[in-house]
Structure formats: C-alpha cells, structure tokens
Amino acid sequence: xxxxxxxxxxxxxxxxxxxxxxxxxxxxxxxxxxxxxxxxxxxxxxxxxxxxxxxxxxxxxxxxxxxxxxxxxxxxxxxxxxxxxxxxxxxxxxxxxxxxxxxxxxxxxxxxxxxxxxxxxxxxxxxxxxxxxxxxxxx
Amino acid sequence: xxxxxxxxxxxxxxxxxxxxxxxxxxxxxxxxxxxxxxxxxxxxxxxxxxxxxxxxxxxxxxxxxxxxxxxxxxxxxxxxxxxxxxxxxxxxxxxxxxxxxxxxxxxxxxxxxxxxxx
Numbered sequence: 001x002x003x004x005x006x007x008x009x010x011x012x013x014x015x016x017x018x019x020x021x022x023x024x025x026x027x028x029x030x031x032x033x034x035x036x037x038x039x040x041x042x043x044x045x046x047x048x049x050x051x052x053x054x055x056x057x058x059x060x061x062x063x064x065x066x067x068x069x070x071x072x073x074x075x076x077x078x079x080x081x082x083x084x085x086x087x088x089x090x091x092x093x094x095x096x097x098x099x100x101x102x103x104x105x106x107x108x109x110x111x112x113x114x115x116x117x118x119x120x121x122x123x124x125x126x127x128x129x130x131x132x133x134x135x136x137x138x139x
Numbered sequence: 140x141x142x143x144x145x146x147x148x149x150x151x152x153x154x155x156x157x158x159x160x161x162x163x164x165x166x167x168x169x170x171x172x173x174x175x176x177x178x179x180x181x182x183x184x185x186x187x188x189x190x191x192x193x194x195x196x197x198x199x200x201x202x203x204x205x206x207x208x209x210x211x212x213x214x215x216x217x218x219x220x221x222x223x224x225x226x227x228x229x230x231x232x233x234x235x236x237x238x239x240x241x242x243x244x245x246x247x248x249x250x251x252x253x254x255x256x257x
Contacts, residue, residue, distance in 0.1 A: 047194075
C-alpha cells in the first residue's frame with residue numbers, strides 16, 4: 001500500500017454492520033504489516049467508534065450513514081469515523097471509567113488503544129479521527 | 140457474524156454460558172437475555188466462559204457488568220473464564236480485571252467457586 005492512499009466505507013447506522021467496518025480496517029492493517037497486537041487495537045478502536053456512531057448518532061441530511069475513511073500515512077494508519085448527531089450532544093472521555101457502570105467505556109478504550117485521537121463535534125456531525133502508528137504501542 | 144452461545148450445567152450444578160466468536164454491539168443482547176433468563180431461574184452463581192471468544196467490545200463489557208451487579212444484589216456471583224491474553228487486555232485497560240473474578244480454566248473456576256459455596 002502506498003502512502004496517501006485512501007479507502008472509504010459507508011455502513012448503515014445499524015449494529016450488524018459494525019463488524020464489517022472493523023474487519024475492513026483489519027484487512028488494511030494486515031496489508032500494512034502492523035503487528036498482530038496493533039491490529040487488535042485498531043479493530044477494537046474502530047469497533048468502539050462505529051458502535052458509538054450507531055448507538056448515539058442519528059441520521060441527518062448530511063450524514064445519513066456512518067462513514068469510515070482510512071488514510072495510509074508514513075507513520076501509520078489514520079481512521080476517521082463520521083456520523084450525524086443531534087445538536088447539543090457533546091462527547092466526554094472519562095479520565096477513568098466507572099467500573100460499576102454498565103456503559104461509558106467506548107471513548108476511554110479508544111484513547112487507550114490509539115496513539116492519537118481527535119474528537120470534532122459540530123451541530124450536525126460527529127467525527128472521531130484516530131491514528132495508529134506502526135511499531136508504536138498506545139498502552 | 141461469527142457468534143455462538145451454549146448453556147450447560149457444570150457437575151456442581153452451576154450454570155455456565157460458553158461463548159464463541161465475536162461478542163459486540165450486535166451479539167451482546169443475546170448474552171444479556173441469556174443472563175437475565177438464568178437470573179430469573181433463581182441461580183445465584185454463574186460462570187461465563189470466554190475461552191473461545193476472539194473479540195469482545197464495550198457493549199459486551201456492559202452486559203457482563205450488569206450480570207455481575209444483579210448476581211451480587213442477591214448475594215451471588217458471576218465469574219469469568221478467560222485464558223486469552225488478548226481478551227483479558229480489554230478487562231485490564233478498563234480496570235474491570237479488578238471487579239471480576241477471572242480464571243484461566245473451568246477447573247480453576249470450579250475449585251474456587253466450590254470453596255466459596257461450602
């Protein structure tokens with residue numbers, strides 16, 4: 001795979017499609033020769049981001065689906081997940097998740113698993129941009 | 140989607156849920172229903188075997204936490220069998236390895252649970 005190459009996937013905002021997204025990113029990471037444990041990190045982070053999009057997002061005119069964009073970079077793989085949201089929703093990454101609660105782990109896990117995470121929430125769209133560096137380990 | 144769930148009873152009459160494949164936002168609701176069913180049958184202890192699980196996400200963690208809380212509300216317990224370092228890591232990075240009793244094998248779990256119930 002060459003640097004700068006872009007791969008994009010669009011999935012319906014439904015739980016059964018989350019696996020398709022994470023397996024697609026897994027395939028890209030394998031071709032890029034990420035280490036097996038890094039591929040697992042990527043799969044989990046992408047799965048969590050897509051799960052958030054499916055659970056908390058909503059179909060808007062601009063973003064009726066969940067969009068996954070992968071970019072091959074010199075330092076690793078960038079993955080951007082974009083979905084529609086209702087105005088006013090703001091993300092919050094807990095410093096440490098509450099282990100007695102049944103939710104709230106997704107964004108925390110993403111931050112632990114990836115080397116860089118940028119959240120961009122505007123009035124109608126949520127974007128999570130993540131980078132996994134080849135050879136580096138986030139945790 | 141690769142997911143399978145079986146329920147059986149160990150020799151000690153303990154129910155054990157054996158999971159296989161990917162437990163995620165799509166498949167975890169099936170696990171939740173199974174745990175609720177076992178709770179409603181009056182069981183106070185439950186073993187969830189993750190030996191054959193190769194992917195586990197935060198939705199599955201939430202279901203397991205819910206099951207554990209409900210078991211402990213009736214002075215029971217839910218323990219996990221998880222020999223896979225990959226799956227254990229999900230519990231470690233979220234701090235849930237300190238909340239759940241996690242064992243490497245059914246034999247190990249049975250030995251400890253057996254002692255607790257005597």
